[in-house]
Amino acid sequence: MRTKYKQWAVDLLGEHPEIVIEKIDLKDEFFAKGNLFVEFGSGKGDFIVNTALRHPENKYLAVEKVRTVAGFLTRKLLDQKVENVRVFANDVALLFDQLPDNYFDGIFINFADPWPKKKHAKRRLTFHTFLEQYYRLLKNDGYLIFKSDNDGLYEFTLEEIALSKFKLISSEEDYKFDESIDVLTEYESKFRSIGHKIHRIVLQK
Ligand SMILES: C[S@@+](CC[C@H](N)C(=O)[O-])C[C@H]1O[C@@H](n2cnc3c(N)ncnc32)[C@H](O)[C@@H]1O
Known part of the structure; x- marks a missing residue:
């Protein structure tokens, strides 16, 4: 669903350089030390936000290319006084060249846009060129967790994984949400409430 442009949300991004980063500064303590996790396509x-609140010992990078949406996310971080998240309000592809190998402890991809037309397959966040980058960016033993309600994207992702170097730890067609290990995304809440099955894949480097 397309989000209507909101000037206040876009302005907020520029008003909080302590949260919203234009590029990764690997010398900045936030990016230089500790356990760092990233979510590609964070939405609102x-x-x-809730994962970071639950794990104050970790650091998180939220990547969201729609600036209004990234502004909503930033508003939540400010309102809830979350200090262990940084926001990159741009396309995930612009991040890759900025980062060294073996960098993240974990990668989350939640309800990525399915791009159902075959001619758009390259845009899917689990297209093999993306998986190659994720593999490079993860530390050894680091994991990638993917959730989606979309059957086509789930099947496509499993096919791309089979051609990758990743170890497939689990793939569940009907993943039962477990609050002790997981946090709901806004799309997940919406799709669960209308009875969609949620698919989940766990990979390890
Ligand atoms: C369907 S929404 C899901 C949002 C959230 N992860 C959730 O589960 O509720 C997908 C989000 O990914 C963002 N997105 C898609 N492709 C992206 C890309 N290449 N770089 C950064 N963000 C992207 C979209 O703008 C959108 O906000």
């Missing part, structure tokens, strides 16, 4: 941020 329910998942990353």
Whole structure:
């Protein structure tokens, strides 16, 4: 669903350089030390905000290319005084060249846009060129967790994984949400409430 442009949300991004980064500064303590996790396509941020609140010992990078949406996420971080998240309000592809190998402890991809037309397959966040980058960026033993309600994207992702170097730890067609290990995303809440099955894949480097 397209989000209507909101000037206040876009302005907020520029008003908070302590949260919203234009590029990764690997010398900045936030990016230089500790356990760092990333979510690609964070949306309005329910998942990353609540995960970060639950794990103050970790650091999180939220990547969201729609600036209004990234502004909503930033508003939530400010309102809930979350200090262990940074926001990159741009396309995930612009991040890759900025980052070294073996960098993240974990990667989350929640309800990525399915791009159902075959001619758009390259845009899917689990297209093999993306998986190659994720593999490079993860530390050894680091994991990638994917959730989606979309059957086509789930099947496509499993096919791309089979051609990758990743170890497939689990793939569940009907993943039962477990609050002790997981946090709901806004799309997940919506789709669960209308009875969609949620698919989940866990990979390890
Ligand atoms: C369907 S929404 C899901 C949002 C959230 N992860 C959730 O589960 O509720 C997908 C989000 O990914 C963002 N997105 C898609 N492709 C992206 C890309 N290449 N770089 C950054 N963000 C992207 C979209 O703008 C959108 O907000």
